[in-house]
Amino acid sequence: MALLVFCSRVTSPPPPPLLLLLSLLLLAGAPLAAAARRPALWPLPVSVLQTPNLLHLSPRNFEISLDFGSFAGPDCFLLQDAFRRYHRYIFGYSKNLDVSLKSSFNGKEIQQLLVTITSDSECNAYPNTTSDESYKLVVQESVAMLEARKVWGALRGLETFSQLVYKDSYGAYVINETEVIDYPRFPFRGILIDTARHYLPLKTILTTLDAMAFNKFNVLHWHLVDDNSFPYQSMAFPELSNKGAYSYAHVYTNNDIRLVLEYARLRGIRVIPEFDSPGHTKSWGKGQKDLLTPCYDESDSFGPVNPILNTTYDFLSTFFKEISEVFPDSYIHLGGDEVDFSCWHSNPDVTEFMQQQGFGQSYEKLESYYIQKLIDIVSSTNKRNLVWQEVFDNGVKLNTKDTIVEVWKGPNFEKELSEVTDAGFTTVLLSPWYLDYISYGEDWRKYYKVEPLDFSGTSAQKELVIGGTAALWGEYIDATNLMPRLWPRASAVGERLWSSKNVRDEDDAYDRLTQHRCRMVRRGIPAEPLYVGYCEL
Numbered sequence: 001m002a003l004l005v006f007c008s009r010v011t012s013p014p015p016p017p018l019l020l021l022l023s024l025l026l027l028a029g030a031p032l033a034a035a036a037r038r039p040a041l042w043p044l045p046v047s048v049l050q051t052p053n054l055l056h057l058s059p060r061n062f063e064i065s066l067d068f069g070s071f072a073g074p075d076c077f078l079l080q081d082a083f084r085r086y087h088r089y090i091f092g093y094s095k096n097l098d099v100s101l102k103s104s105f106n107g108k109e110i111q112q113l114l115v116t117i118t119s120d121s122e123c124n125a126y127p128n129t130t131s132d133e134s135y136k137l138v139v140q141e142s143v144a145m146l147e148a149r150k151v152w153g154a155l156r157g158l159e160t161f162s163q164l165v166y167k168d169s170y171g172a173y174v175i176n177e178t179e180v181i182d183y184p185r186f187p188f189r190g191i192l193i194d195t196a197r198h199y200l201p202l203k204t205i206l207t208t209l210d211a212m213a214f215n216k217f218n219v220l221h222w223h224l225v226d227d228n229s230f231p232y233q234s235m236a237f238p239e240l241s242n243k244g245a246y247s248y249a250h251v252y253t254n255n256d257i258r259l260v261l262e263y264a265r266l267r268g269i270r271v272i273p274e275f276d277s278p279g280h281t282k283s284w285g286k287g288q289k290d291l292l293t294p295c296y297d298e299s300d301s302f303g304p305v306n307p308i309l310n311t312t313y314d315f316l317s318t319f320f321k322e323i324s325e326v327f328p329d330s331y332i333h334l335g336g337d338e339v340d341f342s343c344w345h346s347n348p349d350v351t352e353f354m355q356q357q358g359f360g361q362s363y364e365k366l367e368s369y370y371i372q373k374l375i376d377i378v379s380s381t382n383k384r385n386l387v388w389q390e391v392f393d394n395g396v397k398l399n400t401k402d403t404i405v406e407v408w409k410g411p412n413f414e415k416e417l418s419e420v421t422d423a424g425f426t427t428v429l430l431s432p433w434y435l436d437y438i439s440y441g442e443d444w445r446k447y448y449k450v451e452p453l454d455f456s457g458t459s460a461q462k463e464l465v466i467g468g469t470a471a472l473w474g475e476y477i478d479a480t481n482l483m484p485r486l487w488p489r490a491s492a493v494g495e496r497l498w499s500s501k502n503v504r505d506e507d508d509a510y511d512r513l514t515q516h517r518c519r520m521v522r523r524g525i526p527a528e529p530l531y532v533g534y535c536e537l
């Protein structure tokens, strides 16, 4: 996935000295009067009505609680945990004193946000493709109401409520009288992280999940392993990580994974693991003898997974049975991209096998043979699958009910979207959102401008585009720079995938995103600045 065909020019003029000076002045200069924090919604809800009627909230008197008439009981840990979390996001970590309250207090106060779940709550379930994330929020005097059919909508509504609260110029917490109706435009809104090029500590993954919730993302696409390392600690095949991880410390144990899964679930986020094959598998070969194809070229090395041996499929059956039990999501990503055919070509046993099978010189047919067997194995564990676009492009026989095709190549991804959906496949778009490609300036605007349904096709075809993913491949990313590179650039993708199609005003987006970025910083996410300026505390 790393060797992309995009050509991004990194030659840009050095920043003008005047701008640097301005930014220094802005950073150093204290504002003359305490400025109010501005409330900013990100991503923008479907409908927001606000009045100038201001209501006060005090950290000591305000509580978020569950309506007794709810389908969720007080034992719903997911909600209780979210209530605690959002109380802290709203008021900060310090037990804030209401010193300045008197100076602006107008007598109108909110003491409670009452959360109601109106149907089977799914409190103990994992979110999935069809999870209902809609909610309705009414902010009014004394008791504000948040109503959702499922806990997933309640989580999104709590985030919106927290974004509406701001500090007035006296430092008091206030919120306008407001009504919000909201639901996502696309059900699949992903962030891809790569723990193979660099190992990411657990804490970095958990913090990423926090930031995803602030931006209403709901899928963590976890590219767990690749050529470079195999950090997944398998129970059936411990040698895979013993030999294939960077070290014994650079692994994800079963407990680590359970922790990630639950942390994600509590934030309404699915975790889809990717085990990419038959290419991108060099690290697998270290701990699993005879899995990779021996290459008969001068390098004397190993190539993709060896598709001609029965032992390969025995291994895959056991391995993916384990994966299907460890990861609860109904989808597993099987990769299938960038298979290098030269090694297969060099190997006389492979050549003989291809003749027996009548594949001629078509290595695509050999790849298809492998992928089809792999998909059969994974289907037998009752999981569906995602694959990279090459699998579709190379003509592998796929079942439109079970496979989602991910479109990642650029620049002409519109054509691929047309073809994939014309063939009846559900698809997820990544091509315009490779955040590992960086350049000078405000590249969030480029991600923001994308319209995922801007390709030629019928409305039935467009309905097959279920969302997109912002990808942060790990060649140049580890725990030191992941957060500032991902945020707030990925936020632009978050709004594109959540908000209505007509939400495109870049000036408005710039203002809101600047505030949203400051809010992420206050919540402990080292999100990089959009441009010059400063954050209110």
Ligand SMILES: *[C@@H]1O[C@H](CO)[C@@H](O)[C@H](O)[C@H]1NC(C)=O
Pocket: 050, 051, 052, 053, 054, 176
């Ligand atoms: C929120 O209330 C303040 C104070 O009355 C008012 O100035 C502001 O315009 C209101 N915001 C909106 C979006 O109505």
Ligand SMILES: *[C@@H]1O[C@H](CO)[C@@H](O)[C@H](O)[C@H]1NC(C)=O
Pocket: 122, 125, 126, 127, 128, 129, 130, 131, 330
């Ligand atoms: C999604 O989750 C709900 C609640 O657990 C479940 O009833 C439903 O069958 C699931 N749908 C899919 C497509 O897995």
Ligand SMILES: *[C@@H]1O[C@H](CO)[C@@H](O)[C@H](O)[C@H]1NC(C)=O
Pocket: 310
């Ligand atoms: C591999 O499996 C196939 C089908 O089960 C079988 O016909 C073949 O003999 C096996 N090959 C070897 C070398 O065991």
